[in-house]
Amino acid sequence: MQSEIPPVLEITGLKIGLLQGQLVVDDVSLSVGRGEVVAVVGESGSGKTMVARSVLGLLPPGLARSEGIIRFNGEAIQQAPWKRMRALRGGEIGMVFQEPMVSLNPAIRIGKQMEEGLAIHRPKMGREERRKLCADMLRRVGIDDAERCLMAFPHEFSGGMRQRMMLASVMMLEPKLLIADEPTTALDSLTQREVLDLMVGLTREMGTAVLLITHDLGVVARYSQRCVVLEKGRLVESGPTAQVIGAPRELYTRRLVEAIPRPRPRDGAERAGEVVLSVEKLHVTFRRRGGLFQRATDMRAVKGVDLTVRAGETVAVVGGSGSGKTTLGRAILRLVEPSGGTIRFKGMPLLQAGRAGMHSFRMACQLISQDPYSSLDPRMRVGDIVGEALRLLDGMSASGKHSRIEEALAEVGLAGYERRFPHQLSGGQRQRVAIARALIRRPELVIADEPISALDMTIQKQILDLLESLQRSHGFSCLFISHDLAAVRQIANRVIVMQEGRIVEQGETEAVFERSDHPYTRALLEASPALTLSRKAIL
């Protein structure tokens, strides 16, 4: 008889490798005590997801655990027979995945999917009882019309709602351990906060331990008691969260902490420039096609927005998903047709502009888009991608173009990459290529639509710093669309807060961040984990 209660999960000396022998996870040990929240932090490629998956024996094909012991409540489960593993999965160890949009089966009603777990792990339970339990659980995660929800299909709900449902169906089985793999990365910050609060609340009530996989130090600081930092499969540092983040011992951890964007004093004098972009009463309406028996309805994405951007300044547009901020950016670029209002670029009304007017606007206004994986033509070399922007410039010799391309790539730190293809680059490098392409014609206005949200923390910082320094040397104006308030605080002179297609507040960055009393703005600010963290770090 052991006198000491073993931890819920104990991993010692875990090694996971490709079958050819290359290690993806190299000697990682961690433990999760009863009712504890332990975070595993790392950037992409750090092996954090593999650690989580190995607990349930769900490693992708080609990867295998080569060494190490995984104990669950004292029982070594790394080689558990299939039948035991099946009982563990879901029944005692629950897992919530990253993508709520794809982790529910689109062809099966919510109720049916929730019942699946019960049918396996509580075979004696009757149908009525199962139904009732599901409905109760949905109410506990804050879904009020639970009965209707059980009969609905996943596509009828937003990402946040789906993640609540996932959480409900996992927690319904009262597992001893919950593994949450980036559970809120795909959600905007407001929803992220709600879902995480809910998750931590539920697990505390039920006494479930949580292994939280994340790349977001803000989330780590807010929700976990202890954390483990991984870099390239190796354990860098572990310990109580407050200590690891507050006083990191290792260089890598320090770099992660430093990557959290911080507000910095900006001199206001630099932007007394002329108005580059002015938007008045802009409306964008999408026609939503009706189904067989439904009438076509209008979806008003942007409802009467006014804004101005002056030369050399950065204006941030923030808001949750569905606030219309992306549509606003696309409408200004005329990628979607506005249904009303005026857009003036340096005084020229864009919506009435002819061919020549549009051409000069295109030459002077560029876009940096969110997803660097899809914004570069996979069949073109980096040099050609960047150089394509020069095609429409008159009077440039071939050698002039070539040196301009070299210069633009050198500016973004990619000198000598002309001959590479996009698939040979990392996410951060691709975004640099996209930036070089946007800036090579020296535009006067750049619209950056969530330019960093698809990137790792340390890369986010590099890209933000790059944008800032390029702006300083070239002096373009920037409309920075983002839901990442910490980044906005670092880069923006002014902030515009959007909610449901309308501007609810705008002002100088510091004023909005420090003194706003609009409830939506306050909610956004409080939901941003990195922001709270950076504030704490400053105090």
Added chain:
Amino acid sequence: MSAFRFPWRQANALIGGVLLGSILLAAAVAILWTPFDPLGINLRARFAAPSWGHPFGADEFGRDVLSRAMSGALTSTSVALLTVTFAVLIGTALGLVTGYMRGWTDRLIMMVNDALLAFPGMLLALGLMAVIGPNRYGIVLALGIAYTPSVVRVVRGTVLSIREREFVEASRVLGNGEVFTMLRHVLPNAFAPLAVLATSMFGWVILSESALSFLGLGVPPPAPTWGNMLSAARPYLESAPWLGIAPGLCIAVTLLGINLLGDALRDKLDPRMAG
């Protein structure tokens, strides 16, 4: 570790090239010389079994099967090549325009296209042949029209997904015209499925041409094609099985060669496959 791996991709291209090359060589040689006159009737050699004189035997009129297969190679491969080229050119152009432009152009073209698709391809070709009359350009036109709708479908589907990618948007923001964007960014990225379709279509066309010849609507006799040789061999399959071997072997070798080459070409043109 990769240094020792056998270069399968190059091997594929090599084997495919050799197979197809030998067929084309035979076709070229047949223009100048064949062992016997492919149309020359020799009643003494009727149903001659394979021998040194007639390596693949002789048919019911005593014509040398090898000579006929060689001179048929020219007809069969050129008909197939022209048909595939026709269908791919027209189909790609239409698919690109409908997929990229959407709207009424799309609806109109796709309506006609779907109507054509609803016909069995063979039946459509038969009908067209009946109108045009049996000659080799008629076959190219009829089969080309019959195969175009499936190219349109495939290209349109690919284009529909590519046009939503952000690099197409980026091209628009750069100020590139629609036609430039379409040709520079959309078309090259639609190439992979097109290459697969075109190579497999080459096989279907050779078979369809045989079927048309079989029904008496292909290249008119006595000119040999692999298809009409096969169909002529059918009644004698039990008594003179060698009649089908040469044309059948030719079709099989050509298809294998084309498919291997097509795969190699598709990989070669995709930068992601180049390591």
